[in-house]
Amino acid sequence: MTPPAPAPFVFGPLTRTDIVRYQGASGDMNPLHHDETFARAAGYDAPLAIGMLSAGLLATYATDWLGAANVRRFRVRFMAQAWPGDTLTCTGEMVREHGMPDEPLADLELACTRQTGEITVRAWATFAREVQD
């Protein structure tokens, strides 16, 4: 049986340092997320958060729940911008179990929500329910 969803994972307030650390780790150095002059020239008031960091927070929540080695699919959709200063909350629920009995799988739906209630990133994940090391 799939264990129940853990308590929401709350992260924030998001700092520019958090964003820069993620960009350096990921290799996506788009200046929109850290360069004030560039962001203003592109029509924003300030550098905006990077969606793949929110996606990574959702992945952290999901792998803490069902195990890092068990992920089989992880899909994210970017819904709305997030900004430095935001507090992000990751939640999820198990929506379906299938593949019984040989290869049990659990499908999850996850969301990363800003303090305003707006969803910034949605995710859909599938996890194997037996460790296959």
Next chain:
Amino acid sequence: MADSAAAGTTGDPFALLVERGKIMEFAAATQSRNPAYWQDEHPVAPPTFLTTQMFWQEWAGAGANPWHAVRLNQRLGMHAEQEYVFHGPPPRAGTTLTATSRIEDVYRKEGRRGGTLTFAVMVTEFRDETGRLVAEARLTGVEPGRTVREDA
């Protein structure tokens, strides 16, 4: 304006070394303290770790990255979706992956607020040393439509 003719463009294969220190750096940046990343001598890659293909693809030269052929507007273009599929557990530190990216599709869709949205999809396949397909990444980018006057 994105180029529909880019569909089918395939990049040169490039190597991606799955490294323990890089996994720990990525896990820290995504606020994970999961012992699977920190204590295992050969940790698995986190679910979105293969986004680090950007480093390897850039180092391999322009021929490795067919996304350039899409010519999505640099200022207006945005990341719409990202998907990772794993055929078994994610690759572990110490694995050398060989990856190939191709433009799967470029298509247009009417936006809900008017204007035409252009979507581009790039699929990257990751194979291990034995040639087994271990993971696939699917990147979807979107470019909002512009009016004729703005295009002029």
